[in-house]
Structure formats: C-alpha cells, structure tokens
Amino acid sequence: MTEETVVRNTKQRAAVRDVLADCEGFHSAQDLHALLRDRGERVGLTTVYRTLQGLADAGEIDVMRPPGGEHLYRRCSRGHHHHLVCRSCGRTVEVEGPAVESWAEKMAGRHGFVDISHTLEIFGTCTDCAAKQKTD
Amino acid sequence: MTEETVVRNTKQRAAVRDVLADCEGFHSAQDLHALLRDRGERVGLTTVYRTLQGLADAGEIDVMRPPGGEHLYRRCSRGHHHHLVCRSCGRTVEVEGPAVESWAEKMAGRHGFVDISHTLEIFGTCTDCAAKQKTD
DNA sequence: GCGCTTTTGACAATCATTACCATTATCGGT
DNA sequence: ACCGATAATGGTAATGATTGTCAAAAGCGC
Numbered sequence: 030m031t032e033e034t035v036v037r038n039t040k041q042r043a044a045v046r047d048v049l050a051d052c053e054g055f056h057s058a059q060d061l062h063a064l065l066r067d068r069g070e071r072v073g074l075t076t077v078y079r080t081l082q083g084l085a086d087a088g089e090i091d092v093m094r095p096p097g098g099e100h101l102y103r104r105c106s107r108g109h110h111h112h113l114v115c116r117s118c119g120r121t122v123e124v125e126g127p128a129v130e131s132w133a134e135k136m137a138g139r140h141g142f143v144d145i146s147h148t149l150e151i152f153g154t155c156t157d158c159a160a161k162q163k164t165d
Numbered sequence: 166m167t168e169e170t171v172v173r174n175t176k177q178r179a180a181v182r183d184v185l186a187d188c189e190g191f192h193s194a195q196d197l198h199a200l201l202r203d204r205g206e207r208v209g210l211t212t213v214y215r216t217l218q219g220l221a222d223a224g225e226i227d228v229m230r231p232p233g234g235e236h237l238y239r240r241c242s243r244g245h246h247h248h249l250v251c252r253s254c255g256r257t258v259e260v261e262g263p264a265v266e267s268w269a270e271k272m273a274g275r276h277g278f279v280d281i282s283h284t285l286e287i288f289g290t291c292t293d294c295a296a297k298q299k300t301d
Numbered sequence: 302g303c304g305c306t307t308t309t310g311a312c313a314a315t316c317a318t319t320a321c322c323a324t325t326a327t328c329g330g331t
Numbered sequence: 332a333c334c335g336a337t338a339a340t341g342g343t344a345a346t347g348a349t350t351g352t353c354a355a356a357a358g359c360g361c
Contacts, residue, residue: 039327124272
C-alpha cells in the first residue's frame with residue numbers, strides 16, 4: 030500500500046506561499062484568492078483551498094476557526110502560539126503559552142494519545158470595545 | 166436601547182433541554198432534532214438551532230467545533246473542561262485544566278481584554294488507533 | 302378571555318467548502 | 332530536450348450546515 034504520492038512543485042503552490050509570506054495577518058481562503066488575482070497570478074479558488082489544506086497538514090501555516098465563519102489561514106510564524114481575539118472588533122493579539130503546550134502533551138500522554146496537536150483561541154472584549162459598549 | 170427582551174418558556178425549549186439532559190455525549194443540531202422526533206416531540210429544525218444557540222450564549226451548554234464538520238453541542242457538565250479527541254476514531258476524553266483557565270485569564274487581562282472565554286481542543290491519536298496504523 | 306409580542310417552523314436563501322472531471326503541467330527517464 | 336505517466340489545476344456543479352423570512356400559533360400580563 031503506502032501509495033508513494035509524488036508531490037510536485039507548481040507555480041500555483043509557490044504563489045500561495047508567496048502571498049502568505051507577504052501578508053501578516055489572518056486571511057480567509059477567499060481573501061487569499063482575491064489577493065492572488067490582484068497580483069496577476071491566475072490561481073483557481075479550488076486550488077487555493079487545496080493548497081491551504083496541504084500547508085496546514087504540513088504544519089506550515091496556522092488555521093483559526095472563529096465561531097461563525099470561514100477558516101482563517103496565516104503563515105506560521107516561528108513557534109507555536111495562540112490568539113486573543115476581540116469578539117467585537119476582531120483585533121487579534123498573539124500570545125505564547127509554553128505552559129499550555131506542555132500541559133496538553135502531558136494530558137494527552139496520560140491518556141495514551143500520541144501525535145498531539147491542539148487549538149486554543151481566547152475570546153474577549155478589548156479595552157476600546159468595552160468602553161464603547163458602555164455608551165450604548 | 167437595552168431592549169428588555171422578555172424570554173418565554175416554551176415546550177420546545179424545554180424539550181431541547183430535556184434531550185440534552187438525557188444524552189451524555191456530544192450531538193449535532195441535526196442529531197438532536199432527530200432524537201426529538203423519535204421522542205414524539207414536534208420541534209422544527211430551525212428552532213433547535215435557535216435554542217441551542219441561546220443555551221450556548223447563556224453558557225448552559227458546551228459547543229465543540231471539530232475541524233471539518235458541524236458544531237457539536239452538549240449539556241455543560243459542572244465546571245469548565247476541555248476535550249482530547251482521537252482524530253481517527255473520534256473517541257473523546259474529558260480533561261480539566263485549571264492551569265489553562267487561569268493562564269487564559271492572565272494573558273487576556275495583561276492585554277486589557279475583559280469578559281474572557283476560550284476554546285481548547287486537543288487532537289491526537291489514541292493507543293488503539295496508533296496500533297492499527299502500524300499494521301497498514 | 303384579550304391583546305400584544307415573542308416563538309415557532311416550513312421552506313427558501315446563503316455561503317464556505319468539496320466533488321467532478323476534462324485539460325494542463327510536472328518529473329523522471331530516455 | 333522529448334515523451335509518457337500521472338499529479339495538479341480550475342471552472343462549475345453539488346453539498347450541506349446554518350440562517351433568513353414571515354405568516355400562523357403560542358406565552359404572558361392584565
């Protein structure tokens with residue numbers, strides 16, 4: 030078995046990685062597709078999805094699934110980190126939590142799980158938005 | 166503003182809470198809708214979604230959003246906890262992490278965020294599935 | 302019981318993501 | 332550099348969960 034699926038290098042994949050490298054924040058697949066179009070790169074939406082999926086599997090990019098919408102992808106900056114997202118204005122702050130990492134590993138190991146990954150998002154209301162809400 | 170929306174007690178809402186009280190694990194909205202139908206309760210799918218949403222907002226139930234599918238809802242057992250999910254067989258183990266809770270609070274506070282909530286899911290391969298994969 | 306307002310629920314609409322599949326591009330060998 | 336096998340692409344259709352719509356049916360306060 031073990032279908033040695035030969036992976037090929039295509040300009041489309043390179044293009045996707047390029048946009049991801051250039052834009053800092055999180056972007057939806059459709060966003061990235063539009064950005065590629067703007068750059069003059071002709072990449073199909075389907076391909077964008079496929080590539081993003083592949084990159085995510087390979088651990089090269091971050092995926093965030095905010096409640097109520099599309100998946101957001103981002104170039105994985107060095108190291109693993111999590112996000113603190115304002116549920117009102119969407120502002121995102123990166124936070125690192127080595128403690129969480131090791132905690133997750135430990136917990137998983139205790140139950141015999143291997144090949145661990147985890148997703149953690151923190152939602153809250155940022156200072157600005159909290160202030161605004163008072164004036165409603 | 167502050168539209169004093171008067172919340173009413175309806176048998177449909179009661180029915181949804183009842184199924185949630187009776188079934189232990191996670192279920193999708195459509196699942197619960199089917200369960201209600203089996204019980205002879207006549208509740209529309211739309212209403213199930215709405216009720217679930219409301220309960221989730223009120224913090225009465227847990228919501229899990231597994232990668233690649235529908236939302237899963239569950240009666241919120243006492244206390245906050247997280248889930249260790251086998252990405253192969255779907256087996257779910259509950260884990261508690263007070264450390265994570267306080268870490269999240271601290272991090273959020275440090276950035277001026279208030280009204281914090283967070284989602285954390287750990288994915289891995291359980292012992293059984295790991296063993297099976299070796300025989301592929 | 303009477304209104305007023307919230308809820309319900311059948312069905313349509315939305316919308317991100319996936320499946321299809323014929324066409325095209327890549328890669329390793331010649 | 333050409334060829335042939337096959338992975339990758341991309342337009343479009345399909346999928347499927349969730350949400351919107353709105354007339355009809357229930358709550359709740361009086």
